[in-house]
Amino acid sequence: MSATAKIVELRDSAPVADSMGDPSDTPQAAAIVGHIDALQGGRVFGWAWDGNHPGDRLEVELRLERDGGPPEILARVAADRPRPDLAGGGIGDGSHAFEAEVTLPSEADPSRVVAVVRSPSTGETTLFVQPHPEDQRLDRLLGPHLRRVGERIDAVRRDQRQLAAAQQAIGRLLREAGEGVTALRADTSRLEAAQGERMDALALSLHELSERVGGLEVFLMRMDQSLRGLDGASAERTGGPGWSPLLTVVGSTTGAFAAVLVGWLLLH
Incomplete structure (x- = not known):
């Protein structure tokens, strides 16, 4: 037997559930799959896995069947060896292969070596015979092709996952861009509204200023006419230039006042 083989005890009887216990405590029935891959160079290779208890390492007893007598036990091992092809094929974590060295009697038929596989959780057993x-x-002929097909399928699945991730990233970027455009439009609308309000206020101020300037011009024209009338009347009474110097001073003062008033209106 191989020095690396793990020795286990293969019990013949399955554990008996307590009839008074809760039925929910009864373990789920085993779903054992696998087979003997080959018997070469005095070694047996194969794998075994329980789909209903995927973490179990099944117990394997290798036997040589004989006509007219009980089978001869050749080896006991655990199906706990890792194999990449099992992991890639969805067989649990891939550590469900077994391998053992066997010594056959000289007259034995190697094709009659079988494996009795037992579930440690339920005690159920399954018989594997050689293909x-x-x-x-x-x-042997199809194995390499099937492995290549499996590798291509794995590559396609990886590409699909990467494509899905890229699509999610693009969708996220598009959502963020849409949110940014919406926010920019909202800001633009607020700025346009504020600018419109300022333009309306400025137009109103200019209108009021125009009215005030117009009123001031009318006032100045009337004042100028009044002063000219006073100047003419004074000249007729005195026969001289009358109030011309005074009118000049008053006109200058009025012009300065008007300039100050217009400046104040422009600033306010």
Whole structure:
């Protein structure tokens, strides 16, 4: 037997559930799958896995069946060896292969070596026999092609995952861009509204200023006419230039006052 093989005890009886206990405590029935891959160079290779208890390491007993007598036990091992093809094929974590060295009697038929696989959770057993030589030949022929197909399928799945991630990233960027455009439009609308309000206020101020300037011009024209009338009347009474110097001073003062008033209106 191989020095690396793990020795286990293969019990013949399954654990009996307590009839008075809760039925929910009864373990789920085993779903054992696997097979003997090959018997080469005095070593047996295969794998075994319980789909209902995927973390279990199944117990394997290798036997040599004989006509007219009980089978001969050749080895006991655990199906706990890692194999990448099992992991890639969805067989648990991939550590469900077994391998053992066996010594056959000289007259024994190697094709009659079988494996009795037992579930440690339920005690159920399943018998694996060696595949037919024709099946083995087909496995050898198709195995490499199937592995390549599996690798391509894995590559396609990886590409699909990457594509899905890229699509999610693009969708996220588009959402963020849309939110940014919406916010920019809202800001632009607020700025346009504020600018419109300022333009309306400025137009109103200019209108009021125009009215005030117009009123001031009318006032100045009337004042100028009044002063000219006073100047003419004074000249007729005195026969001289009359109030011309005074009118000049008053006109200058009025012009300065008007300039100050216009400046104040422009600033306010």
